[in-house]
Amino acid sequence: MIELQGLHKAFGANRVLRGVDLTVPRGESMVIIGGSGTGKSVLLKCILGLVKPDAGQILIEGQDVTRVDREAFLARFGMLFQGGALFDSLSVWQNVAFRLLRGPGKRPKAEAREIAIEKLRRVGLKAQVADLFPAELSGGMQKRVGLARAIAAEPEIIFFDEPTTGLDPIMAGVINELIREIVVEMGATAMTITHDMSSVRAIADDVAMLHDGVIQWTGPVADMDAAPDPYLQQFIHGRADGPIEAVR
Secondary structure, eight states, rough: EEEEEEEEEETEEEEEEEEEEEEEEEEEEEEOOOTTTTTTTHHHHHHHHSSSOSEEEEEETTTTGSOHHHHHTTTTTEOOOOOOOOTTSHHHHHHTTTTTTTTTOOOOOOHHHHHHHHHHTTHHHHHHHSSSSSSGHHHHHHHHHHHHHTTTOOOOOEEEEEETTTHHHHHHHHHHHHHHHHHHTTTTEEEEEEOOOHHHHHHOSEEEEEEEEEEEEEEEEGGTOOOOOHHHHHHHTTTTTSSOOOOO
């Protein structure tokens, strides 16, 4: 579904991506791990066209993303943002239905509200939440609303940017289970970026480690613990000593 070939991106002298090659099969959940500042978010932004790569190619179902209709291309994606990114001035249901109320596939308001409430129920929130505002919700509830918005338009591809950041371990586990259930249920292709290893084990079919601008290791999540790569082993076990230099 997604293929990255020789992707490069630099910001001035800072070479963030240095030739990323990665394939994400249709209907699979790929989790990209790596330390802070290794370029995980830049990689997602390149795929979405928010950042233009300096070199390389991005293919979605074999099509170069620079040669497709932009609006139709973005309509295939859903996204759960790291900080929730809910609109404070909109009610919960309006946040969930944001895409449904705009653009070429615009739905009537009543229909969009109905879909929003259905998606809220899917992520474990009652219909009464629909007319509240984001500020009236807990962090875990806000994350669920963000997830409901990500799936509202039935996207083929869903991106999850640090989906459990700021959540306690129990709520993080709930969100991980929800993400896994929904991705499987929808048959969507998922790409998640995280450094939370509990999320990796809960969500991933495949794992790719981004380090020093390239994919250091990739493979099925079941092979991760036994993989001989020293960079991967240092990262997944959180060791201070190893080939990855820790900032002291």
